[in-house]
Amino acid sequence: MKVSHTLICFFFLFSLQDGNTGLVSDQFSVYSGIEGEDVRVECFIPSNRGKEFFCKEKCEEEDILIETTDTPAQSGRYSIDYVDGYSFVTITQLTKSDSGRYRCAAVTQEVSYKCIGIIVVDAMLDGGPFAEKTIDARTGGNIVVRCSFTQYGDKKYFCKGECEGEDNLVETTSKSDHENGRYRIRYTHRFSTYFLFVSIDQLTQSDSGWYRCGLGRPDSKDLYQRFRLIVTAASTPTANQSESSTTTGVILYVFLTLVVLVIVSSLSVLVFCRKRICKAKEPRVETQNASAPEAEDDPSQHAYSEIKFVSVGSSQSSFHGDAERVIYSVPQVEASSDEPPLYSTVNNPQ
Known part of the structure; x- marks a missing residue:
């Protein structure tokens, strides 16, 4: 026989409505554990x-922590196991939100259940008035x-x-919950x-001091x-986080700026060095030598011309020394020039 979650919840709610919304009730077995x-x-x-x-x-369906037909079983922080034929449930790493009502249930042809109350506490006192304990809170x-x-004791x-x-x-003097403002x-x-x-x-902070329960x-x-x-006063994470975020932002901005400056400077130095190296490797161009072959081929480009004579014999010449002598030279100028050409005539003495 298949029993739906809704039907199970109906049995629970119908059977457990006692008008008491607190944890403590005569129908409950109450357990307690220290946070953590x-x-x-x-x-x-x-x-x-x-x-x-x-x-x-x-x-309800979202409130079911464990649902199993096999034992032992575990789901997250909750587990079921058996000792001497009876089931036990363990909850690990307790938090304050674990305080509340719980139900163990088994379903066959009928529903068997047990109600449980769990209270998560900050401290457990059981050693008399001289077994004092200190509790720190925020x-x-x-x-x-x-x-x-x-x-x-009745009271x-x-x-x-x-x-x-x-x-x-x-x-x-009541056995039910009792509260007075912030105290319960x-x-x-x-x-x-x-x-x-x-x-x-x-x-x-004014709540600091010694307390008695009895x-x-x-x-x-x-x-x-x-x-x-x-x-003690709770820390103000908003102000601290804001200041920390601002400081982190400034440091990050300065760091990125320095990185950009280093990269730009490095690139500038690299480009400058490469230009210097390339310039040093370029061959020098001699304008005069490069144009010399063209001048030899084109007489109009000559700045001047030389006419050389070779002496037939040394007896007919009044000059002494080398065989080749320059008799005269005629400077060449452009035809469009208004100035007369400069020249000199040298006569060969007989």
């Missing part, structure tokens, strides 16, 4: 019961402390300092142990537990 640690709860459901569920609050947060007693109280006048924060008491018991859960919401009268010597609360 693990808690193990006993479901008391026989292990031979078909499909099993472990769910939170209303047990402004805006909250604390939950469990006080344990082996004797029952439950939670007070600060010497527990006089306004220092009596919460005082009640939750009472429950398991076998012969009595638990008092006290809490403070929206902490301020069963009996605050002004008597009845047993009580004592703890010290130290509330």
Whole structure:
């Protein structure tokens, strides 16, 4: 027989509506664990019961934490195992949001379930008034402390300092939850142990001090537990993060600017060096030598012309020395020039 989630939830909601929205109820088995640690709860459901569920609050489809027909089973931080034929559920790495109502259920032809309450606390006190404990907290947060007693007292109280006048924060004879503004008491018991859960919401630095939780009268010597609360100012991540972001941005901007300058400077030096190297390797062009062959081929380009004579014999010549002599030279000028050509005539003496 297939049982849908909706039908299971219907059985749960119909059976568990008791008008009490708090964690503590006579129908609940209440377990507690310290934040960051693990808690193990006993479901008391026989292990031979078909499909099993472990769910939170209303047990709608999104609230089902484990659904299995095989054991042991695990899903994230939640696991089910069996000891002596009964199921146990373990939740690891507790957070404050894990506080709440839970249900273990097994489904065959009928639905068997057990309701469980889990309270995640900051500290557990069970050593008498001299077993003092210090709790550190931040402004805006909250604390939950469990006080344990082996004797029952009709009056439950939670007070600060010497527990006089306004220092009596919460005082009640009821077994149900009781609160006064930011302060709350939750009472429950398991076998012969009595638990008092006290809490403070929206902490301020003025909440720092010594506190008592007890069963009996605050002004008597009845047993009580004592703890010290130290509330420090919460950090302002917005201002710090803004300042850090600004500083990081400035450093990044300066770094990128320096990188760009180094790259540009390197490129400039590289280009300059390459130009110098290329210029040094270029061959020198001698204009006069390069134009010389053209001048030899084109007489009109000559600046002057030389006429050479060779002497027939040394006896007919009045000159002595080399055989070749320049008799005269005629400078060549452009035809368009208005100036007369310059020349000189040299006569050969007979």
